[in-house]
Amino acid sequence: MDINILTVFILAIFVGIEIISKVPPTLHTPLMSGSNAxxxxxxxxxxxxxxxxxxxxxxxxxxxxxxxxxxVVGGFMVTDRMLKMFKRK
Amino acid sequence: MVYTNIFYVLASVLFILGIKKLSHPRTARNGNMIAFIGMMIAIVATLLAKHEIEIDFQLIAIGIVVGIIIGATFAIKVQMTQMPQMVAIFNGFGGGASALVAAAEFLKTGEITTFTLGTIILSIFVGTLTFTGSFIAFGKLQGFVSGQPIVFPGQQVFNALMALALLIVGVYLVQIPGEINYFYAVVIISAIMGITLTIPIGGADMPVVISLLNSYSGVAAAATGFVLMNNGLIISGALVGASGLILTNIMCKGMNRSLANVIFGAVGLAQESTGDSTTKQITVKSYSTEEAAMIFDAAEKVIVVPGYGLAVAQAQHAVREVAEFLEGKGKQVLYAIHPVAGRMPGHMNVLLAEANIPYEQLKDLDEINPEFEDCDVALVLGANDVVNPAARHDKSSPIYGMPILDVDKSRTVIINKRTMNTGFAGIQNELFGFDNSIMVFGDAKDMLQQLLKDLKEL
Incomplete structure (x- = not known):
């Protein structure tokens, strides 16, 4: 097998953990539906x-x-619908 | 094909940037749009690429149109309270798509290497399990399937045997790829395991299950990426897999339970009462909304604790109306969000956002707990186990060690429930009998609307 492709996979997991850990709990539902998309x-x-x-x-x-x-369509649309609702004071 | 790969790299970069922008509510919507553009680039690049085989554009067009109609209908029609079901079913479609692609690859005539075969089996296993598991989760959340844990004698043994059977059939299939019956066996066993691993998990443990299925859908996509040797699928799959895993971990921590305990523990099943604490009789004070209104009138700082009961009663708008009235009287109103409140990660936040409650007022566990010390009224709406003080001291309690919201430290705790029924963990909540606790029974929405009326009449 191609070792490069495994390298890509493992590095992508690290990138994923790094960026997703920074998503605040308030956005966890949109995170799920967005990543789902x-x-x-x-x-x-x-x-x-x-x-x-x-x-x-x-x-x-x-x-x-x-x-x-x-x-894809359902996931991105419903995420957008949710994120539209998050408002500041 | 080289050019196509460049576009896949671009798509992956946009996915990563998109998720990065999800780190703040202000930029999140843009982030989602960026990820969507990435997806469009990947799809268009695939359609335009020169493939070794001739792809059927007519069929693809039909598939995409049907998919858009179904997906868009779901996305537009779904109510915010139904979001957990929605995410569950979408997870299922994602896993299903990955499994189908792997199956199509298997059925393609031609040489298949052992490595590819192995990844095909992995992809079909995870994808099919995600598909059936997600539909069970959907059924439980929608009420088609009992939300109670469904267990049968020897369930664990049965699951172990299924896993073993899958391993054996998988090895055989790698040895003799021509034997189509082994292939069917892999599909069937995976489908059954998706069901038997999901039915014993009870309603309140759903946040963990949905996160886990989310992760699986990513793993399935990545496995399919290995089958097709496609970096786009591998990177996206890894991102989603990591995302689901992190959320699963956060949910487990929120309940102080291990993943194994959630999956195999069948917590929430009506238990024989053990220890004194569960059998102890609790005397509660029941107030009318009128009496409760007077307490609110005298308060300066109010913390609202929403739970699943709020979602069931669709009471998010009623909460906002009450909160706005209190704020108009110069009182401070905050919201305490427990990580596992509701049926999926962030469930309460989305509901309250729908009711136009600013996200700055929503505080998580660590932030809000010190605030209860000088809080006049904690208003608990349809939450139970996440405010049960037994988690702090009662070693015999099934929720012992779970981080809870310290509502009992407030001057007064007003608890709204429909009945005196126990919470999901099947245990009585000693909080209800505390001296500073007051029960106001009724549906959350009706109660809040009545409370608002009474507040206005004061």
Whole structure:
């Protein structure tokens, strides 16, 4: 296997811990829904899976595109809706 | 493909910058927008890239349109009180998408290396478990499935056997990738484990479960990234995995329990009473809202302690109205937010933000506890275990050691509950019987509206 890809993974975890620890408790729900939207990145893989004439795999790809889009669109929209509400005095 | 990778790097940078901006409510909305732009870049770059295979644009268009309709409907229609369910179900879709991509990769004919096979199995396992687990969590929060822990004899053994079976089938599948039945077995076992690991967890432990499922959805995306050798998926997955893990940790600390205890402990199950403290009879003073209004009238500093009961009663706007009235009379009003109040991390903050309560007035545990010393009235709304003083001294209590809000240090504690039923942990709260405690029974919203009326008539 490619060691570079493991390096990227581990460094990304450290970056994640570093930046997420700084998110205040008041924003934990938007953090969850926002990061949830980011995990919809699987849609990128889903797009590649929809090979023309790929049989079952293609159909799984289609469902994955639907799931991924729900995740991305719903996640970012609902996070925005929440963050709009956080107001100062 | 090289160019596409550059765009994935750009997308990852935007995700990181976006989360970084979530560190303050002022910049958070921009941050979310930045992350969204990153996602658009990743998707468009993938669509435009030259792939070794021909991708089906028509199918993709259909998928995206269907996804947008469903996702946007959810996002627009959901009420703030239902946010935990919403996040739970979205976690499920994310995990499901990752598992499906890995499965599609498996079904693609051609050489598959042992490493890729291993990551495919991992991705399918975590993704499917996230999918079914999230739907159970959704069902519990929405009330389709009992919020009580559901346990059956030998549950732990059953889970252990399932894990073992998965390991064996997984090893076989790596040896003989052509055997499709092993593949199905991996999917089925993962799906069952998602259910059996989630049903024994009770309602108030949901913050931990949702955080954990959030983390899993990230791990599943990262595993799929290893399958596809795609840095974009790996980095995003790692970020989300870390985020969920940190939140899980914060939630566990908020309850002074280990993750293992939350997952396997089935706390909240009606327990046989042990020790004296739980059997002791408590005599409480029950006041009307009129009497309570007089106490508020004499107070200078009021701290509101919201709990899940507030969310159930949709009482966030009623709270604000009462608070605004009191502030108009020159009184100080603060809000004490326990880390595990509600059903997900930050649940109370979102509800109160919806009611236009400025976030500066919302204080977390460490900040607010010293404030109770000179507080005239602590108003506890639908919270129970997080204000139970037994956590400080009663070693036999299931919540012993849990950090609590020191409401009992206030001059007067006014507790609103619907009934005298015990809290989630199934134990009676000695706070209710304290000399400085007063109970006002009723639905939180009705009670607050009545209280406001009575305050105005004084």
């Amino acid at each position: 980011i995990s919809g990145i699987a849609i990128v893989g889903a797009i590649i899976a929809t090979k023309v004439g790929g049989g079952t795999g293609t159909w799984l790809g289609l469902i994955a595109v639907i799931f991924g889009t729900i995740n």
